[in-house]
Amino acid sequence: MKIRKIKGAAMVLEALREEGVDQVFGFPGGAVLPLYNQLYDSPLKHLLVRHEQAAVHAADGYARVTGKPGVVFATSGPGATNLVTGIATAYMDSVPLVLITGQVASGFIGTDAFQEADITGITLPITKHNYLVKDAAELPETLSEAFYLASTGRCGPVLIDIPKDIFDQEAPFAYSVHCDISGYKPTYVGHMGQISRAVRAIKNAKRPVIFGGGGLIRSGASAELTRFAREAKIPVTLSLMGLGAYPGSEELFLGMPGMHGSVAANYALTESDLIIAMGVRFDDRVTGKLETFACDAKIIHIDIDPAEIGKNINIDIPIVGDVRLVLEAILERMKAPNTEAWLKKIDTWKKQYPLPDGGKMVNGCLKPQAVIRMLSDKFGPGTIVATDVGQHQMWSAQHFSITEPRTFLSSGGLGTMGYGFPAAIGAKVAMPDRKVLCITGDGSFQMNIQELATAAQYNLDVKIAVINNSCLGMVRQWQELFYDKRYSCTTLNVNPDFEKVAEAFGVKGLRAENEDEAAGAINVALETRGPVLINFVVEQEENVFPMVAPNHPIQEIITGGD
Amino acid sequence: MKHVLAILVEDKPGVLTRVAGLFSRRGFNIDNIAVGETVTPGISRMTVTVECSETIVEQVTKQLHKLVNVVKVSNLSNQPSVMRELMLLKVHAEVGNRSDIQQIVETFRGKVVDVSPDSMIVEVTGNEEKLEAIKLLLEHFGIKEIACTGKVALLRGSKVTRES
Numbered sequence: 001m002k003i004r005k006i007k008g009a010a011m012v013l014e015a016l017r018e019e020g021v022d023q024v025f026g027f028p029g030g031a032v033l034p035l036y037n038q039l040y041d042s043p044l045k046h047l048l049v050r051h052e053q054a055a056v057h058a059a060d061g062y063a064r065v066t067g068k069p070g071v072v073f074a075t076s077g078p079g080a081t082n083l084v085t086g087i088a089t090a091y092m093d094s095v096p097l098v099l100i101t102g103q104v105a106s107g108f109i110g111t112d113a114f115q116e117a118d119i120t121g122i123t124l125p126i127t128k129h130n131y132l133v134k135d136a137a138e139l140p141e142t143l144s145e146a147f148y149l150a151s152t153g154r155c156g157p158v159l160i161d162i163p164k165d166i167f168d169q170e171a172p173f174a175y176s177v178h179c180d181i182s183g184y185k186p187t188y189v190g191h192m193g194q195i196s197r198a199v200r201a202i203k204n205a206k207r208p209v210i211f212g213g214g215g216l217i218r219s220g221a222s223a224e225l226t227r228f229a230r231e232a233k234i235p236v237t238l239s240l241m242g243l244g245a246y247p248g249s250e251e252l253f254l255g256m257p258g259m260h261g262s263v264a265a266n267y268a269l270t271e272s273d274l275i276i277a278m279g280v281r282f283d284d285r286v287t288g289k290l291e292t293f294a295c296d297a298k299i300i301h302i303d304i305d306p307a308e309i310g311k312n313i314n315i316d317i318p319i320v321g322d323v324r325l326v327l328e329a330i331l332e333r334m335k336a337p338n339t340e341a342w343l344k345k346i347d348t349w350k351k352q353y354p355l356p357d358g359g360k361m362v363n364g365c366l367k368p369q370a371v372i373r374m375l376s377d378k379f380g381p382g383t384i385v386a387t388d389v390g391q392h393q394m395w396s397a398q399h400f401s402i403t404e405p406r407t408f409l410s411s412g413g414l415g416t417m418g419y420g421f422p423a424a425i426g427a428k429v430a431m432p433d434r435k436v437l438c439i440t441g442d443g444s445f446q447m448n449i450q451e452l453a454t455a456a457q458y459n460l461d462v463k464i465a466v467i468n469n470s471c472l473g474m475v476r477q478w479q480e481l482f483y484d485k486r487y488s489c490t491t492l493n494v495n496p497d498f499e500k501v502a503e504a505f506g507v508k509g510l511r512a513e514n515e516d517e518a519a520g521a522i523n524v525a526l527e528t529r530g531p532v533l534i535n536f537v538v539e540q541e542e543n544v545f546p547m548v549a550p551n552h553p554i555q556e557i558i559t560g561g562d
Numbered sequence: 563m564k565h566v567l568a569i570l571v572e573d574k575p576g577v578l579t580r581v582a583g584l585f586s587r588r589g590f591n592i593d594n595i596a597v598g599e600t601v602t603p604g605i606s607r608m609t610v611t612v613e614c615s616e617t618i619v620e621q622v623t624k625q626l627h628k629l630v631n632v633v634k635v636s637n638l639s640n641q642p643s644v645m646r647e648l649m650l651l652k653v654h655a656e657v658g659n660r661s662d663i664q665q666i667v668e669t670f671r672g673k674v675v676d677v678s679p680d681s682m683i684v685e686v687t688g689n690e691e692k693l694e695a696i697k698l699l700l701e702h703f704g705i706k707e708i709a710c711t712g713k714v715a716l717l718r719g720s721k722v723t724r725e726s
Contacts, residue, residue, distance in 0.1 A: 124580060125587050129630040132575070149630060182725065183572060183633040307624035310617070 003174050008136040009038035009167040012100060015143035016044060018175045021071050023047065023062065023429060025055040029075025030115060031102025034167035036073075047429055047458065050450040052079050054422035056086020057448070060095050061386055061426030065406050065434075067220070069096040069150045070426065076102045077115030080161070081122065085416055088126040090157045092413025093241060094218060096150040097157035098143075105165040106134065120161050128156030133163070136171035144179050153186030154305040155218055186304060190321035195329050197317050198276075198300045203335040205274035205298075207342045208234045211257065211286075214241030214412070215279015215303060221324035222246065222405045225278070228327055232336045235346055237265040239280055240397055241412040244405045254346070255355070258286035259548050260394040263353035266546075266554040268346055269294050278302040279323045282312040283413070284551070292553035302326045355398050356545045356560050364514055365539040368392065368467050371518055372399040375437065375465055378522045383407065383435040384427045388420035388444030391473035394544045396439045418447030424462045425454060436461065442468040442495050452505035455531040463525045464507075464533040466498050469540045477543045502533035510534045564593065565619045566645060566715050568723045569608040569626060570600065570634040577631045581608060584629060590614060590622050594647075596712030605633065605725050609714045633725040638715045645715040648687045650675075651697065654704030655682040663703060670696045681706060 006014070012035060016024070023045045028036045039046060049055045052074045059070025074083055080101040090097050104113040120132045129149050131142050139162075146158040202208060216225055216238075222245050229236050229252050236246045237254040246253060255262035257269055269275065275297045280286070287293040290312060300317040301309050309318040319326050358367035372395045385400055386409040387393040393410055402408045409427060411419040424438035445466050455462055476490040499509030508528055512518040518536060525532040545560025571577045578597060585592050593611040600607045612622065619637060626635045638645070655663055655677070663682060667674055672686030686696050690713070697705070717723060 120576065121579070124576075124583055134575075181630060184630050305628070307621065307628055311621060 003172040005170045006173045009034045011139045019147045024071040025059045026073030029079045031076035031164045052082035057422035058426030061423030062430040065427045066430045072099045077117045080119035089414045089416045091126045096155040099159040103161045103163040106163045130159040132161045136169035188322040190319045190326035194319045199333045205337045208274040209272040210236045211277045212242045213239040213280030216245035217405045219324040224327035233339045243408045244402045247403045264349040270555040272297040275299045281308045288554040368538040371536045376400040386420045386424035386438045388440040389415045389417045390441045392441045392467040417444040438464045443472040456506035459530045498535040508532045513537045566638045567610045568636045572631040573606045594712035636723045642718040648711045650709045651684045652707040
């Protein structure tokens, strides 16, 4: 059979078709002109953002809700460097992305040509892998490898930099969605000996706790986890990245652990004799001071990435593998421990230390926690929530009822302000029939506020809740608690009228300053097709509690009872 | 302690940067590094010496394995192996002391590879200790310049570090 020759730009689109990609996110420019020219005749859907950073976050939101790699197009130089924050965000949270950037023509590389930036060099530490293509003949294999790497093992972003002339160069095109990379062989099935040791440890445990994270969601292990927890009667705590992997409404659920976790979760980890950790990486926001973290506990750690095991904390029973497969194997052999007394103790903690709800309104000001609870009630289960970063993010994690996997999108590892709104856009594009809500802050929202234009252009039914306390609340909270209330550069008393900004972009804007207005505005938003922004003006002094001071033992938790 | 890692990598553009970059961004210090070919076409061998604890070297190894172009990582310090470095020393030498230098070089089974009216270049191979020792002796005459390869190493016996 004669292999047909096509241009590099056509190869990119053919590869996307072969990989089942029907949606990309991007922004055109000089070096990708041939690619966008090819796109003109293609059925591939392209969402035009207003800043390349938003394209990555949107693709990231798309990937988090679907599990499929998100695809981004951007031009060379500033187009490519604008992707950096988004790529780092996806890298830290193990989100599969394939990013195609244009590069100056091959002959100009290394000459400081117009719009030239060494994007493979720049993104080396924040991609799972990257490529600079020097010949169109390499493109089919490179594209296939990129999709394979992005979406297997521990997922992550993969970037392909393609010089402008390579898009126009013709070469033979034969595509295979399967590839074999000699230095890349992820382990999926757990070691049987280790699994047996884990089963024994679980059977003998008196105070076991399941500590799950984003890996549960990536591997689709929610059903297995739920069965495991219920059958073994072991309480569950989930990191920010794990929220949704286990229904938040279940009796055995403890909430998040760590810095803004629940008292019950932190006490349970501290007093536990067996932590069954799955798809987590023992981040400092969870462990607090490492030396005092769960000193009495044996730790089983299940993770697909061997480098995570033993990285921050010593592990007694390491199991490298896909969490879902390992859980299946454990379930087949498991004998439930007796946890009756332990659960009773935990229940006392849960009753004694409920999440602070902010209490009554002061001077008629809205409480942010109350707004989140109201949003949760009115939007209902199954809503996809994308948050930004800061106080509103923690309140959302604490007070929004998250019952399904892939419905809570948040920048956990990198903590990227500006993530939420474009991620919500990507989620809506992926799931047009689901309710999508972006919960953001007045600080975060202004980092990608230009995407109101995108939402308006495509009439995307994304609702935006701005929890507006006229300050950079989380930093302000730290200044209040740890820096003598010296509020350096955290007051935003010159905020725009967000509802008017929205209107100017062609997006419906509403304002709510008390509970009645809030309820009314949410009702209007729910009845309206298309994007709606609600500016919730909330009390500035409200802080996120419980809280563990950084690098303190997690049992030293400030509950904030006033 | 010092660890000598043999890292087999695909001979792809940027692979040295990937490996070196990983060490620096994770805060691991490279003592020295040597890169060269292997018996398998397309596969290069990097020999990297790092000074760190057992826990850190384990983490380094795992992180190296995650690089797509890294095919195999093997810690040679835990196994019997032959380790060598090559050093070139330009020594201040005059008619009067050339034979003294020559004698030292012979004792260390080195070679004089270049002579000029007021200097000699000495080539010597060996492990770190031996190179340190000859350097110390030649310092007496005045060393003008030193060039050193990184350490290279092979396992003793018939065992090999292979890509699969």
